[in-house]
Amino acid sequence: MPADNHRTLTREVEATVIPAGDKINLPEGMEVDITHRLGGNFTIVCDYGMFRILGKDADALGEEQPGAENGGVPAAASGADANHSGPPEEGALWEALKTVYDPEIPVNIVDLGLVYSLEASEREEGGYKVNVQMTLTAPGCGMGPAIAEDARIRCETVPGVSEAQVDIVWDPPWNQDMISEEGKMELGLI
Numbered sequence: 001m002p003a004d005n006h007r008t009l010t011r012e013v014e015a016t017v018i019p020a021g022d023k024i025n026l027p028e029g030m031e032v033d034i035t036h037r038l039g040g041n042f043t044i045v046c047d048y049g050m051f052r053i054l055g056k057d058a059d060a061l062g063e064e065q066p067g068a069e070n071g072g073v074p075a076a077a078s079g080a081d082a083n084h085s086g087p088p089e090e091g092a093l094w095e096a097l098k099t100v101y102d103p104e105i106p107v108n109i110v111d112l113g114l115v116y117s118l119e120a121s122e123r124e125e126g127g128y129k130v131n132v133q134m135t136l137t138a139p140g141c142g143m144g145p146a147i148a149e150d151a152r153i154r155c156e157t158v159p160g161v162s163e164a165q166v167d168i169v170w171d172p173p174w175n176q177d178m179i180s181e182e183g184k185m186e187l188g189l190i
Contacts, residue, residue: 010061043103100147100150
């Protein structure tokens, strides 16, 4: 691990255990190494295992909050546009989902082939609801709820979206053939 990724936590911080998905507090003064900066969050390792720290807690790592100018959402997913009317743009939704990562894999969920469907429908009370069906690389992944929540939050940043729902499905089962060419290149598979 390069020395510039070695950090000492400056305060206690909530972290998610990878891959279990459990939340724990890491103590101030703990030595950690940042392995990934993905989608505005951090994947770290220490003597106790691998964890995800949310971008809102970047200060505990001595880092600046990614996308701080957009309320903590990476620029590619920030869609605050008060003048928007009508349905959300499908391309903007896909771009927002490209800012969501499995913290163990340095490829976004779209290029991993985890997003199976994306649909927007008008709500009776106004605005649009986005429904996403996605899967995970392994059925036992405890990070599934955290990844789905990231996807929901990112979809709700797109102009025109009032609500988003992300469901994890298992059919069809995911396999490496579903990874995009870009994703395969990033992973060194081609």
